[in-house]
Amino acid sequence: MARILIIDDDPAMVSVISDICQEKGHQTIACNSGQKALEELATHAPQLVITDLKMDKVGGLEILRHCREILPQTPVILITAYAKVESALEAMKLGAYDYITKPFKIDALLLAVERALENHSLVRENRSLRQIVREKYRFENIIGTSPRMQEIYGLIAKIADTDSTVLIQGESGTGKELVARALHFNSHRQHHPFVAINCSALPENLLESELFGHKRGAFTGAVQDKIGLFEEAEHGTIFLDEVNSMAQPLQTKLLRVLQERQIRRVGDTKSSPISVRVLAATNEGLLEKIKDGTFREDLYYRLAVIPLEMPPLRERTDDIPLLVQHFLQKNAAHSASEPRKIEPSAVEALQKHTWPGNVRELENAIERACALCDDHLIRVRDLPPQVLRSAENPTPPPRLADLPSPAASPALTLTSPASPVSPATTATSTHGTEQQTLREFLATQQRTFLEQTLQSHQQDLAAAAEALGLSAAELRRKLGLASPRRTQASKPARPARKNAAAI
Secondary structure, eight states, X not given: OOEEEEEOSOHHHHHHHHHHHXXXXXXXXXXXXXHXXXXXXXXXXXXXXXXXXXXXXXOXXXXXXXXXXXXXXXXXXXXXXXXXXXXXXXXXXXXXXXXXXXXXOHHHHHHHHHHHHXXXXXXXXXXXXXXXXXXXXXXXXXXXXXXXXXXXXXXXXXXXXXXXXXXXXXXXXXXXXXXXXXXXXXXXXXXXXXXXXXXXXXOHHHHXXXXXXXXXXXXXXXXXXXXXXXXXXXXXXXXXXXXXXXXXXHHHHHHHHHHHOEEXXXXXXXXXXXXXXXXXXXXXXXXXXXXXXXXXXXXXXXXXXXXXXXXXXXXXGGGHHHHHHHHHHHHHHHHTSOOOEEOHHHXXXXXXXXXXXXXXXXXXXXXXXXXXXXXXXXXXXXXXXXHHHHHHOSSSOOOGGGSOOTTTSOOOOXXXXXXXOOXXXXXXXXXXXXXXXXXXXXXXXXXXXXXXXXXXXXXXXXXXXXXXXXXXXHHHHHHTOOOOOOOTTTSOOOOOOOOGGGO
């Protein structure tokens, strides 16, 4: 229940209102003077203030002003026996929640109290959620310490609080929307809407209506007026994802919006001004689309006032260990469990993958590994098949089981360009340095991977072979290990040779 401060220079009125509130389970703080009430505001921080308007020395409006200064979210209900339109208007301008005249009905007072407390609760919840969102989308929370990411942090910090249009470019899954949200929630527009739309998700006619709204009767099915996303994002930010997929007629209308800062609903004859920051993203090179005539050059330069390029994950593999730990923590939070551990060899395997799906693909791989791992420890075998294939060979190779082992391969030596060796069997560096043959390189990579797997299984040959999909004998052969010799005691006796006549 709530803590309510009740102020009136009439003790009987304070007593009546206190009894009414206490019957509903609220805690009340009674004051018979405005001066005393100012002290109680700071001491008790009530969730609701009910005060008389006319009092000696310190009146209700002064209490209201003081409450707005130190407790801006606390609602104030003013009660007066001298109801005037002027005083009511002044009270509302100062931020009073309600204005009640004496004599009042108990039900009317209780209804005002209930609504004021509900409003206070919603305001606090909204502030809390906004704070959580701001923390979530702080640009510091975009994971990565590589030089490319450090450049992006610096750029976001510089441009976040401007109104400049930003074009975020990068492959799918690189975190373009995360950057867009970081730009919004670190700007002066953070208390207003962030509206995102994928331009490839809707056909041209529906996308136009979604963006700009429409008037009733503008087309079949338009049974009432509808505001568009630009109007919905007023004073905030609109994020146009995959803007590269927008049809050319719609590109022309978007260009006009960016130039004139006005929108016109479909079927309307009037334009309306807007105050919206525009962020756009593309997973295709727009300059190439300009060359082939599918994207307007003037629109490109309107969108790319500040271009921002998100690097693919394969170009910042040093960030993978940090991202892995972040996703492990995220998975633990969702499942309300302890974060899982991951073997170093598994992290190394992740760093060898090319990640065509970028950070989104990595997050999915970690989620899958968390679901499949045993003993809360992620091993190499828990990773997706495509990651295992990349770990076996960074380039498109034959399967691991088909690769030659050092023991089975002919002796291979490093050769120099001066050596009379056929170009079909060796490759030499154009700079005149020695280089391994492809067969020797693959054999070395295979052996390193096999040894790491064996080490991760505590030198348990059988367990390592099972994880690799090999037999123990095959793994032993690929590692060049001798087969275990049987002792004379355990060696089975050879049966006596029968003579030819007995056969």
